[in-house]
Amino acid sequence: MRYEQHCPIALATEVVGEPWTLLIVRELLRGSTTFPDVAAGVPGMSTGLLIKRLRTLGTAGVVVLHPPNRPQRVELTEAGRELAAVVEQLGSWGARWLPPPRHNDLDPALLLRDMSREIDRSVLPDKAVSVHFRFTESPGPRWWWLVLSRDLAAPTIHDPRLPQAMRIDCTLGALAQVWLGHTDWLEALRDKAIVISGPRSAVREAITWLGTNRFSGSRNATDAGAPTLSS
Known part of the structure; x- marks a missing residue:
């Protein structure tokens, strides 16, 4: 999604704000390096959508895909690893302010x-x-x-x-x-x-x-x- 704003928050959200994207990043930050392992952490996500989201992250320089077209191995870049602070803060916020899971x-x-x-x-x-x-x-x-x-x-x-x-x-x-x-x-x-x-x-x-x-x-x-x- 394009917000067509100069704001860095808007630009970043275009990359990581799509449904499932931050959960993919969460899995990679927790040690997943293969496509099947990432998929196991997001079982409600279709294979096609997971590939699409990984390609978007690859284009943005967040991950490197091996091979690029149908990735079987995924590697976080320096930009991707820096998202750890974002994911951790989001988890802390959710634990602090949201009710227990349904x-x-x-x-x-x-x-x-x-x-x-x-x-x-x-x-x-x-x-x-x-x-x-x-x-x-x-x-x-x-x-x-x-x-x-x-x-x-x-x-x-x-x-x-x-x-x-x-x-x-x-x-x-x-x-x-x-x-x-x-x-x-x-x-x-x-x-x-x-x-x-x-x-x-x-x-x-x-x-x-x-x-x-x-x-x-x-x-x-x-x-x-x-x-x-x-x-």
Whole structure:
């Protein structure tokens, strides 16, 4: 879309303001480098539209596409990497001022994908273990596993046949509420919105390993006194 204004904000919005574009940039900033991996982070987007948006970003010098016509590998340029501050600030603003996600916004694959990307792998065990999630309701498969080690953190719908560190029974909404910082782990456990089964160390390890997302601090600042939107 062309705004036909000299303002740098208008010019920048012509590049990154189209639907889905900033989510593509988000995926690239979080480490996606291949077309299939970017597509996995925007599952509601058609292949044709994703290619179109990538080409627009390529023309603007935000990314380099390999090969250019039907890209299979995508690389952020210096200009693209500078968008990190924009994306992070937008995430902080959304966490601070917007209500929790609606039920229809939740997807177990995306939630566990995001969680695995933000896990501090330095606190994980050297040898791989699994965390078994059993969602009591879900728009997709109800059984998931996170494979966790210092070398890897990744979700799967297939039993990895690894030592199981714990099992977590919950709704998808309860897990999202905790991870996004709308409630905390101990409150969810006390209310039995989340039930953790396993060795005595399971609860402590779940809180340490899974934690909350990077924007939960913004949410906590709102809860401390800033006005919020009603849901």
